Amino acid sequence: MKRSVGQILGRTGIRIPLILWTIAVLYPIFWMFIGSFKSNAEIYKNPWGFPETWNFQNFVDAWTNYNIDTSVFNSLIVTVVGAVLTLVLAIPTAYAIERLNFRGSKFLFTLYVSAMMIPMVLGWIPLFFLLSDLGLLDNIFGLAIVYAVSQLPFSIFVLTSFISTIPKSLEESAAMDGMSPYRVLWKIITPLSMSGIITVTIMNAIQFWNEYFMALIFLQSEDNYTLALAIDFISNEAEYTNAWGTLFAGLVIAIVPVIVLYAIFQQRIAKGMTEGAIKG
Amino acid sequence: MVQSKKQKYLFLAFCLLPTFIMFAIFTLYPLFSGLYYSFFDWSGSAENKEFIGIDNYIHLFNDAIIADTIIHDYFLVVTKVIGIMILAMFFAVALTQLKIKEAPFYRIIFFFPNIMSVVVIGILWTFIYNPSMGFINSGLEFLGLESWAKPWLGDEKWALPSLVLPSIWAGIGLFMLMLMGGIANVSKSYYEAAEIDGANEWQQFWKVTLPLVWPQIKISVLYIVITTLNGSFIIVQIMTGGGPNNSTHVMGSYLYQQAFKQYNFGYGATIGVMILILSLITVLILQFFMRRDKVEY
Numbered sequence: 001m002k003r004s005v006g007q008i009l010g011r012t013g014i015r016i017p018l019i020l021w022t023i024a025v026l027y028p029i030f031w032m033f034i035g036s037f038k039s040n041a042e043i044y045k046n047p048w049g050f051p052e053t054w055n056f057q058n059f060v061d062a063w064t065n066y067n068i069d070t071s072v073f074n075s076l077i078v079t080v081v082g083a084v085l086t087l088v089l090a091i092p093t094a095y096a097i098e099r100l101n102f103r104g105s106k107f108l109f110t111l112y113v114s115a116m117m118i119p120m121v122l123g124w125i126p127l128f129f130l131l132s133d134l135g136l137l138d139n140i141f142g143l144a145i146v147y148a149v150s151q152l153p154f155s156i157f158v159l160t161s162f163i164s165t166i167p168k169s170l171e172e173s174a175a176m177d178g179m180s181p182y183r184v185l186w187k188i189i190t191p192l193s194m195s196g197i198i199t200v201t202i203m204n205a206i207q208f209w210n211e212y213f214m215a216l217i218f219l220q221s222e223d224n225y226t227l228a229l230a231i232d233f234i235s236n237e238a239e240y241t242n243a244w245g246t247l248f249a250g251l252v253i254a255i256v257p258v259i260v261l262y263a264i265f266q267q268r269i270a271k272g273m274t275e276g277a278i279k280g
Numbered sequence: 281m282v283q284s285k286k287q288k289y290l291f292l293a294f295c296l297l298p299t300f301i302m303f304a305i306f307t308l309y310p311l312f313s314g315l316y317y318s319f320f321d322w323s324g325s326a327e328n329k330e331f332i333g334i335d336n337y338i339h340l341f342n343d344a345i346i347a348d349t350i351i352h353d354y355f356l357v358v359t360k361v362i363g364i365m366i367l368a369m370f371f372a373v374a375l376t377q378l379k380i381k382e383a384p385f386y387r388i389i390f391f392f393p394n395i396m397s398v399v400v401i402g403i404l405w406t407f408i409y410n411p412s413m414g415f416i417n418s419g420l421e422f423l424g425l426e427s428w429a430k431p432w433l434g435d436e437k438w439a440l441p442s443l444v445l446p447s448i449w450a451g452i453g454l455f456m457l458m459l460m461g462g463i464a465n466v467s468k469s470y471y472e473a474a475e476i477d478g479a480n481e482w483q484q485f486w487k488v489t490l491p492l493v494w495p496q497i498k499i500s501v502l503y504i505v506i507t508t509l510n511g512s513f514i515i516v517q518i519m520t521g522g523g524p525n526n527s528t529h530v531m532g533s534y535l536y537q538q539a540f541k542q543y544n545f546g547y548g549a550t551i552g553v554m555i556l557i558l559s560l561i562t563v564l565i566l567q568f569f570m571r572r573d574k575v576e577y
Binding site: 011014015017018021022024025026028029031032043044047048089090092093095096100102108112115117118119120121122123124125126127128129130145146148149150152181182185206209210211212213216217228231232235247251254255258259262266269270273274277278 | 287288291292294295296298299300302303305306307309310311313314315317324367370371374375378379380386387388389390391392393394395396397398399400403404405406408413414415418449452454457458461499500503506509510511513514517518532535536539540545548549552553555556559563
């Protein structure tokens with residue numbers, strides 16, 4: 001009896017740090033949402049409380065006066081084009097490395113995977129001039145290409161492990177029936193590794209939607225800003241304009257799609273990230 | 281298989297070549313030419329590119345700010361490793377060993393900051409540290425500790441330590457999950473055996489959990505070190521821009537400033553080479569010290 005009382009107390013005690021950390025994680029996020037509905041004057045007067053009246057003016061301001069509409073559109077394009085391009089490039093290579101016996105397949109795999117550990121910041125200087133030579137500097141499609149290639153190592157790594165779980169007999173019997181290897185890849189391998197493809201795509205999409213630094217270097221004109229850059233711009237201006245409410249509205253617009261994806265694919269995202277980290 | 285050799289090679293080339301060409305152009309070539317540019321004095325235009333041998337590297341060793349950026353980077357590495365590993369280990373053990381009903385709830389919440397954009401995290405925390413409106417200073421005031429309140433990110437002494445908390449806040453979830461994965465693989469029978477031998481929960485942690493999840497601990501530490509050395513400049517750029525008075529510059533943010541703000545592209549590339557070399561050396565040293573014979577009972 002004594003022990004169980006002690007255990008109950010212990011279980012309650014252990015919850016205190018867990019609850020405190022929950023608050024530490026959720027409170028700033030909640031507060032950001034609340035702040036986006038407050039007027040600037042109210043944010044000043046009472047930064048951490050609830051708004052007196054909920055108004056959407058901040059969102060309207062962000063959308064119309066701060067070009068958030070353009071940058072949301074740019075971010076969407078970069079995310080979608082980048083994610084699709086990553087798949088187009090990664091699936092055939094992952095399949096070849098995993099299933100086609102060729103000399104150097106181990107080496108190629110190691111080359112791709114070890115790129116996950118290399119600090120890309122060194123490459124950004126030459127990349128800047130390369131994009132400029134190709135006419136892809138300050139161009140959201142150029143950025144999408146850079147994004148796609150930057151996520152190749154992670155995507156190839158995860159996809160090879162998914163493809164390795166597909167039974168070989170399926171490909172073999174399809175080949176027996178006269179199916180060309182291109183059709184095997186498209187009609188058999190791709191659908192059967194759909195789970196891996198979804199995981200990789202969600203991870204890449206979140207990565208591209210959130211990315212900041214490459215966008216900062218490779219994009220220059222405001223018309224091409226992605227959402228991350230637009231928010232950073234509002235944030236730097238807010239020191240003088242005090243447009244805090246607009247800033248919060250921008251942050252909310254940036255985070256809502258991520259929250260939605262996380263709500264739907266929570267387990268996939270957690271699993272994809274831990275697996276990526278274990279090899280990275 | 282009714283397939284000629286030629287067709288086989290054609291298919292192999294179809295699978296590998298386009299991807300490899302893109303990878304070579306946008307990853308391999310920039311890395312190697314970064315190495316090459318580090319031997320030039322170059323402001324970005326083609327005419328002004330002058331080969332200067334190792335002058336950039338000599339400059340690197342004599343640049344007082346470089347030494348500071350290295351110290352700042354390793355300060356972040358050490359504080360992040362300690363902070364994240366202790367908290368992540370505590371949460372991982374609590375959520376796996378202690379039969380807490382709502383454990384999945386905590387797991388989902390704690391992981392979320394890992395997928396937030398650094399921009400959102402950085403701006404949110406800049407606000408939390410805001411001298412007049414920020415949560416930290418109003419919290420201190422509420423507790424009657426007004427004298428501790430300060431402009432955190434504007435204070436040369438406190439700006440760098442202030443960057444640690446957001447990084448821990450945003451990082452814990454991933455490492456907690458990695459450690460939880462390790463703990464889940466430890467067979468229950470070890471704990472039962474330990475309990476029969478009279479080991480209390482604390483002893484069980486030191487003698488059973490810790491040695492058996494050592495591989496996960498090692499991977500987590502390496503991962504934190506690599507991502508910090510290769511990416512700490514992002515949050516620095518957003519929250520302080522390297523200031524006040526260079527007190528928060530890390531290697532990557534100094535590279536950005538030198539190359540893209542002051543157009544010393546050759547010198548920027550030299551800093552990039554330094555980051556590459558330092559992170560490789562650090563990983564090798566860590567791997568040497570953390571190697572440990574696989575524990576099996």
